[in-house]
Amino acid sequence: MRETIHQLEVLRYDPETDTAPHFQTYAVTCQEDWVVLDAINYVKENLDRTLSYRWSCHMAVCGSCGMVVNGEPVLSCHAFVRDYPEKIRVEPLANFPIERDLVVAIDDFVEKLTSVKPYIISAEERPVESGENLQSPEQLAVFKQYADCINCLLCYSACPQYALNDSFIGPAALALAHRYNLDSRDEGRSARADVVASNPGIWECSFVGACSEVCPKDVDPAAAIQQTKIASTVDYFMRFLMPWRKQ
Amino acid sequence: MIRGPYVRPVGRYSWWLSQPRYIRYMLREVSAAFIGAYILMLIVGLLRLSQGPAAYESYLTAVLSSAGVAFGLITFVFAVYHSLTWFRVTPKAMPLRMRGKAVPPAIIVGAHWLGWAVASLLILLWVAV
Ligand code: SF4
Ligand code: FES
Numbered sequence: 001m002r003e004t005i006h007q008l009e010v011l012r013y014d015p016e017t018d019t020a021p022h023f024q025t026y027a028v029t030c031q032e033d034w035v036v037l038d039a040i041n042y043v044k045e046n047l048d049r050t051l052s053y054r055w056s057c058h059m060a061v062c063g064s065c066g067m068v069v070n071g072e073p074v075l076s077c078h079a080f081v082r083d084y085p086e087k088i089r090v091e092p093l094a095n096f097p098i099e100r101d102l103v104v105a106i107d108d109f110v111e112k113l114t115s116v117k118p119y120i121i122s123a124e125e126r127p128v129e130s131g132e133n134l135q136s137p138e139q140l141a142v143f144k145q146y147a148d149c150i151n152c153l154l155c156y157s158a159c160p161q162y163a164l165n166d167s168f169i170g171p172a173a174l175a176l177a178h179r180y181n182l183d184s185r186d187e188g189r190s191a192r193a194d195v196v197a198s199n200p201g202i203w204e205c206s207f208v209g210a211c212s213e214v215c216p217k218d219v220d221p222a223a224a225i226q227q228t229k230i231a232s233t234v235d236y237f238m239r240f241l242m243p244w245r246k247q
Numbered sequence: 248m249i250r251g252p253y254v255r256p257v258g259r260y261s262w263w264l265s266q267p268r269y270i271r272y273m274l275r276e277v278s279a280a281f282i283g284a285y286i287l288m289l290i291v292g293l294l295r296l297s298q299g300p301a302a303y304e305s306y307l308t309a310v311l312s313s314a315g316v317a318f319g320l321i322t323f324v325f326a327v328y329h330s331l332t333w334f335r336v337t338p339k340a341m342p343l344r345m346r347g348k349a350v351p352p353a354i355i356v357g358a359h360w361l362g363w364a365v366a367s368l369l370i371l372l373w374v375a376v
Contacts, residue, residue: 015251097252138347208272223339
């Protein structure tokens with residue numbers, strides 16, 4: 001198999017000794033079928049055991065290996081080394097505080113994700129005797145794409161609105177809210193509206209669309225947000241036109 | 248374990264220069280300023296028209312000067328770019344489903360182009376008549 005030597009420039013940060021992050025370069029001989037994560041694993045196993053980063057599945061499923069490679073947020077297990085030039089610059093996801101090396105602190109995202117109530121809400125509790133909560137394939141198809149999110153946070157790393165505005169709920173969380181709002185079994189739209197249809201929710205989004213361009217699962221969070229904007233605008237006017245109508 | 252998360256600074260005014268896709272976004276946004284200015288120019292034209300032939304003549308001279316034409320051309324390019332990018336995202340904002348199936352995005356975009364062409368044609372005809 002063909003081998004190529006790459007200079008891996010990795011952003012390092014040790015909270016115990018560093019005041020700011022700095023780059024460290026490793027020369028790595030890469031196999032043709034390697035992804036960037038393989039090169040980083042090689043560094044960890046053979047060159048520098050202090051390097052910290054997250055990964056688990058190595059098959060674009062768990063969403064934990066997101067990094068910024070040559071300026072673009074990618075899943076490092078899904079980015080072939082052969083598609084990059086000799087120099088490969090690896091940085092932690094942008095817009096999140098760096099915990100250590102390539103590991104970022106995602107507490108803010110987890111809090112925001114929780115705030116949109118990303119689960120099925122029923123108006124009344126369903127007793128077990130009432131049986132399954134059925135859904136047809138057509139009803140599933142309406143939101144399936146938004147359920148494919150793996151919480152990799154590439155979209156947050158790409159979003160300039162999230163970068164500039166601490167309160168913005170952000171693409172993946174809003175896409176998930178949309179996923180549940182569209183679910184035929186769900187009745188929680190108004191319970192989510194406080195957060196979702198607020199300024200820090202959908203209205204902070206100025207439709208840059210970068211989130212959808214970098215999403216590895218074609219979730220298209222930008223589309224979800226624009227659709228939510230339209231739906232909540234309709235809600236707003238309907239409240240005046242037909243106040244008796246149930247939300 | 249010691250925690251001391253490092254927050255990287257973001258340039259409040261320079262962020263959009265960091266990636267081509269941000270620059271494209273800014274171009275789309277800035278197009279609104281040119282289109283707005285062009286509409287203002289048309290309104291001024293109406294005002295000058297109401298002030299008599301001499302005023303309108305001087306307005307026309309200004310509009311047809313090289314600076315006026317250059318402004319018109321730039322605005323035209325921005326207007327086309329704005330429409331193009333806007334039509335392209337319509338299937339995202341307004342996805343349609345018919346008989347349980349998603350309508351292909353190309354059809355939604357095509358319908359917008361068609362509507363635009365028909366509207367332009369009608370206005371042209373109206374002006375010509
Ligand atoms: S929407 Fe896409 S980019 Fe964002 S977290 Fe989900 S899978 Fe990742
Ligand atoms: S390691 Fe699981 S998505 Fe990359």
